Amino acid sequence: MSSKDTPYAVLAEFANPADLMDAASEVNKAGYKHFDTYSPFPIHGMDDAMGLKPSKLGWIVLAHGIAGLLGGVALQVWSMDIAYPLHISGKPYLNFPAFVPVAFAVVILLASFGAFMGMFFLNRLPRLHQPIFNSDRIAKATDDGFFICIEATDPAFSEQQTSEFLKSIGATYIETIPE
């Protein structure tokens, strides 16, 4: 139901990674929550500057890993001891040392799935439309541009004030991106 006049976000370009990092820190201090930074390469320390909380991905991976461990052990206990007990070179049916490699492999498999799919989930991917590409300028983020984008969904957002604020902290270029 968005009208053409509703902006999606304000995009600001900065001269270099250090300026971008300082600006991200200022944006965070000013109380903005719905913003992101874009650069051609990862900038070490940016997470702290933006005030990002640690990712939840670790917990997703842990849950998958535990599920893999329990599942891997249960599968072998059921198949080797209950469903189809086989006598193998005098060893007990419940042969836990022999179960370890399979259980380990299932842990790794499920934890990898958790990491891979959890990353897609947390990043809300795949995404068919990302309004930031309404700006032509943003393509520079893959080459030599350093950007901050504050989204209109942020409670502190106001097109004019946010633009002025970004200019005041050293933005070299400001653009309002339409929805």
Add this chain to the structure above:
Amino acid sequence: MSMDHHHTALTDRLTFPEENKISTGFFAAGFVGIALSLIGLFVNTEQFFYSYLTSFTFIASLFLGALFFVMLQHITRSSWSVVLRRIPETISLQLVWLGVVFIPILFGMEFLYEWTRPERIATDELTQHKQPFLNIPFFVIRNVIYFAVWAFLGYRLYKNSVAMDRSASEKLDKQQRVISAPGILVFSFTVAFASFDWLMSMDSHWFSTMFGVYYFSMSFQTILAVVIVMVIYLLRKGLLVNTINSAHIHDLGALLFGFTVFYAYIAFSQFMLIYYANIPEETLWYYYRFEGSWIVLAYLFLIGRFVLPFVLLLGKKAKSNHKILLGVSLWIILLQFLEIFWIVMPILHKGAISIHWLDLTLLLSFSGISAGLFFRQFARHSMVPKNDPLLSDSLNKH
């Protein structure tokens, strides 16, 4: 972090304050240990040599682990570890005298190594077959080579590092890498064969191709624990507080976590392959080490040396939590001693754990003298390689 937070100069006191006489305390403890152990030598000679070998291999594993740590930092040109590299460097320098304290073992070989006993050689066909390798002259030659190589590596890398404290030298910095690259290759073979000679050949019928890696994996996990204990000790004394930051601690914690898994992987693989194949000749080694109350220690290593540190260090915050790291590290160092004890002692005391007072006095001797020499040396030079070309990267680590 903004640019103005960057710092390129060391602001801390760089010399270890030796006025508190910590090395004197360790030396005193070491000499008490030596005096008591000498009494034990005459009271129970056989026990003395078993206890001696246990403590020797324990201390050797620390020095060797430290040497590997230093060489690894050089060949990877690691910047993160520069601020704390002087600690493992000083530990690996101790390799210069390790060969000297190996000499007593040569006098106890008839107790320790069944393959040296003439009656065994005469009656046991397999021992006869192994004679070309397992004979005393070749054993001595091999060990001379090991100790010479390690002493050279430990000494050279340390000397170059402290020489750069006086004036930065690109040539010496390059030499560290030139030494370390072949050094790590030679290290892997010498450590593997040393562990075959010192520990594996005690059961002369038994062999495990993984044993060298097993000894190495134990050693490297332990030296990471030792470095963590030392770093936390320095920070608690108010030393290097502006030099070593939480990112360095976190990396040490992450390495300790990683090599805890590596240790478990290697130790378990060695066990499982033998367990699964179930060939009497191979299982016998584990048979003695699982017999009676010895099995308790085997479970202790599984739970205490893998599961516990794994769970405690799994979280991101735990890896830089000083209390957790210190606790886990001290515990791992203790278990390293116990695991070597468990490898050596079941040969002498079959079927039940038996701790002799000589085990403790010899541990006190070796650790007292080693720690005393370490702290005395540590106080002689800067605690940080202050002219290292990668120092500012290391200081700015976050």
